[in-house]
Each structure stands twice: as structure tokens, then as C-alpha cells.
Amino acid sequence: MEKKVSGKHSSMNGFAMMKGRVATVVLASALLLGGGLTAQAQNAALTTCSQSAATAIPQNPNWKANAAEWQKLKGEITLYMTNDMGRNGYYDQKPIAELMGRMAEENDFEAVLALGDVHHFMGVESVTDPLWMTNYELMYSHPELQIPWYPILGNHEYRGNTQAVLDYSKVSRRWQMPARYYSKVFADDSTSLRIVFLDTTPLIDKYHQDTEDYPSVRKQKIQKQLAWLEKELAQAKEDWVVVVGPQPIYADTSKDTVERADMQRRGDTILRRHHVNMYICGHIHNFQHFHFPDSPIDYVVNSAASLSREKVSTMEGTQFVSGEPGFSILTCTKNMLKLDLINGKGNVIHSITQR
Numbered sequence: 001m002e003k004k005v006s007g008k009h010s011s012m013n014g015f016a017m018m019k020g021r022v023a024t025v026v027l028a029s030a031l032l033l034g035g036g037l038t039a040q041a042q043n044a045a046l047t048t049c050s051q052s053a054a055t056a057i058p059q060n061p062n063w064k065a066n067a068a069e070w071q072k073l074k075g076e077i078t079l080y081m082t083n084d085m086g087r088n089g090y091y092d093q094k095p096i097a098e099l100m101g102r103m104a105e106e107n108d109f110e111a112v113l114a115l116g117d118v119h120h121f122m123g124v125e126s127v128t129d130p131l132w133m134t135n136y137e138l139m140y141s142h143p144e145l146q147i148p149w150y151p152i153l154g155n156h157e158y159r160g161n162t163q164a165v166l167d168y169s170k171v172s173r174r175w176q177m178p179a180r181y182y183s184k185v186f187a188d189d190s191t192s193l194r195i196v197f198l199d200t201t202p203l204i205d206k207y208h209q210d211t212e213d214y215p216s217v218r219k220q221k222i223q224k225q226l227a228w229l230e231k232e233l234a235q236a237k238e239d240w241v242v243v244v245g246p247q248p249i250y251a252d253t254s255k256d257t258v259e260r261a262d263m264q265r266r267g268d269t270i271l272r273r274h275h276v277n278m279y280i281c282g283h284i285h286n287f288q289h290f291h292f293p294d295s296p297i298d299y300v301v302n303s304a305a306s307l308s309r310e311k312v313s314t315m316e317g318t319q320f321v322s323g324e325p326g327f328s329i330l331t332c333t334k335n336m337l338k339l340d341l342i343n344g345k346g347n348v349i350h351s352i353t354q355r
Contacts, residue, residue: 060099060345060346062346063346066347067106071106073107073329073340075332075333075338076334077191077193078107078108078109078329079111079113080100080104080327080330081113081280081330081339082100082114082305083118083283084116084120084282084283084285084304084305084306085139085306086120086131086135086156086306087135087306089134089139091307092306093139093307096306096326096327097142097305099344100145100327101140101143101145103342103346104142109144110148110186111148111186112140112145112147113150113197113244114149114151114152115246116152116157116246116283117154117155117156118135118151118154119157120135122156122159122160123156123157123158123159123161124157124160124165126161126164127164127170127171132172149174149176150176150197151165152181152199153201153246154246154282155201155207158216159213162180162216180199181198181199181228181229183195183232185238187238191239191240191332191333192240193238193239193240193241193242194236194240195242195244196236196243196244198243198244199225199245200247200263200267201214201247202221203225204247204263205258205262206258206262226270229270233274236274239332240332241274241277242276242277242279242280242330244281246281246282247260247283248283248288248299248301249267249268249281250264250288250290250315250317251283251284251301272295276297277296277297277298277337277354278298278299278352278354280301280302282302282303284301284309285303285304285307285308286309286321286322286324287301287302287312287321287341287349287350288300288312288318289301289320289321289341289350290317290318298339298352299317300328300339300352302328303323303325303341304325308324308325320341322341322343322350326349328341328342336354338352338354339351
């Protein structure tokens with residue numbers, strides 16, 4: 001997303017935005033850590049934080065014009081997919097969060113699937129870490145985003161207290177994370193969709209070896225998760241099956257090749273054996289779509305919903321790439337599964353359809 005700042009008024013607007021963000025962080029810290037606040041003071045502080053977050057970024061005038069097109073994205077089951085978000089509202093996080101809320105006014109979203117790295121860079125320390133407010137609660141405060149969020153752990157969460165990420169389910173009504181890996185079925189009168197959430201960081205050897213930065217990875221058992229995945233996919237009877245995880249199986253990236261190699265030999269063999277429809281991930285901070293003649297699976301990298309990496313190239317199997325930030329919308333009917341990739345301006349830049 002291009003940003004231009006010039007002149008006195010732009011400087012003043014930037015200063016006001018910075019003041020708003022500082023106020024948000026201070027008040028959020030008081031809410032979570034200042035146990036001496038009365039209930040009235042807490043409510044006042046939360047209102048001030050919400051107003052600061054809501055007014056920090058003006059609404060895009062094109063959004064109203066796009067509303068009719070957004071309504072066409074609805075399916076019998078409609079889900080958001082977002083990842084690599086947590087930047088305390090900086091870069092494109094807040095504008096994209098506002099966009100997601102505005103788009104949700106035009107569609108009936110059932111849930112948000114958060115595919116890792118809600119918190120950069122060191123995860124969270126506890127369920128009362130102020131980052132819960134500045135990375136999540138105040139960023140996604142739009143009324144239409146007060147729906148269930150189903151998260152998974154990214155590698156940045158593994159740099160902190162991963163148990164706190166699970167335990168936040170006891171704090172927030174919308175944060176629903178029953179385990180490190182799990183399955184969720186969405187069903188309508190005429191169609192059903194199974195989402196299988198993987199904990200992919202422990203499936204990659206390099207994270208087991210780096211005990212200083214990722215101390216809790218070595219506690220996770222690779223074969224236990226793979227056996228669970230095999231069983232979960234074998235019993236899946238839904239119309240559509242989509243598997244999600246933070247790390248990619250295929251991607252153009254400067255990240256270590258061994259990451260994708262581990263995912264291919266451990267995860268992809270199981271996904272292909274059970275003919276899942278899609279594998280969708282994050283981690284790379286840009287959009288990529290792959291399809292291969294020898295596999296029915298569409299492999300998709302979802303871009304960052306804050307800071308993207310613009311440099312991305314094609315490779316074998318590439319169907320589409322884009323360095324823009326954004327998110328995705330997954331929809332289905334009985335006869336169609338569709339993933340729309342949305343940029344930070346609210347435009348569909350690529351669609352993947354299976355029938």
C-alpha cells in the first residue's frame with residue numbers, strides 16, 4: 001500500500017496518529033497490568049483506547065463503492081483468513097483491520113482463521129501481556145469482527161509463552177484455540193467444510209535445534225501430530241477439506257529451503273494421500289498460489305495483514321504471485337470451494353475455485 005506524507009498538515013496528522021498510538025499502548029497497559037483501576041476507570045480507559053484505535057486511520061473512500069462487489073463474495077459458509085498481523089497497528093495492520101471490519105458489514109462471516117504470528121516478534125509472555133490489546137483486541141475492534149477467531153501458533157509465538165496463547169481462550173470469548181493442532185467443522189443446511197489446523201513449527205527440524213530462540217518446540221512430538229493428522233483426514237466426510245498451517249509447503253522465499261523440504265516429506269505426503277482440497281499458510285508475507293499436475297491440491301500462501309514482502313518471483317507450479325499485503329476470504333457451497341485473495345485496497349486480485 002503506497003503511503004505519501006508531505007507538508008505541514010501531513011506532519012501534524014502523523015504526530016496526532018503517533019500520540020493516539022502512544023495513548024493506546026499506555027491505556028492498554030493500565031487495563032491489563034494496573035489491577036488497582038476501578039471498574040468505571042477500566043471502562044473509561046477501554047472506551048478511550050477504542051476511540052483512539054478507531055480514529056487513527058480514516059476510512060478509504062473507495063470502500064463504499066466496493067460494497068456491491070464485496071457482497072458477491074458471500075458463500076453458504078464464509079470465513080476470513082489472516083496472518084502475520086501483529087505490528088501494534090503499524091505499517092498496514094490498522095488500515096487492513098478496518099477494511100476487514102468494513103467488508104464484514106457486507107457479508108455474514110462465520111469466523112476468522114488466524115494462521116499464525118498474531119504477535120511479532122517475541123510472542124507474548126502471559127494472557128495479560130499488553131500486546132493482546134495493541135496487537136489484537138484494539139486492532140480488530142470493529143463490531144462485525146466480534147466473531148469466533150480460530151488461531152494457530154506461528155514461529156513468532158514460539159519465541160514466547162505458547163501456553164499463554166492457548167490460555168487466552170479463557171480470557172477472550174472470541175479467541176477459540178482448544179489445542180496446538182485441532183479440527184473444526186463448519187456446516188450449513190446443504191454443505192460442510194472441515195478446517196484442519198496444523199502446528200507446523202514443530203514439524204520443521206531447524207526449530208527443534210534452535211533451543212535458545214524456540215525453547216518449547218522440542219517438547220512437541222512430531223510423530224504424534226502426524227499420526228493425528230492421518231487419522232483426522234481418514235475420517236473426514238465433509239464436502240470440502242482445507243488444511244491450514246503457518247509455514248508453507250511450497251513457496252518462493254529466501255527462508256531456508258529445509259523448511260519446505262521438511263513440510264513436503266512430512267506433511268504433503270499425508271495431504272496428497274487423502275486428497276485434501278487446499279493447503280493454506282502464511283509466514284512468507286506475500287501472496288503465492290501453486291498447483292501441480294500430479295496433485296489435486298491448491299497450495300496457497302496468504303499475505304501478511306500488516307507488513308508484506310514485495311519481492312516475490314515465480315517458480316515451478318506457480319499460478320499467481322503478488323507482493324501486496326492483505327488477507328483472504330474462503331467460501332463454499334455444496335458444489336464450489338473458493339478462495340479470494342484480497343489486497344489492502346479491498347480488491348480481489350486472484351481467485352481459486354474448485355468444483
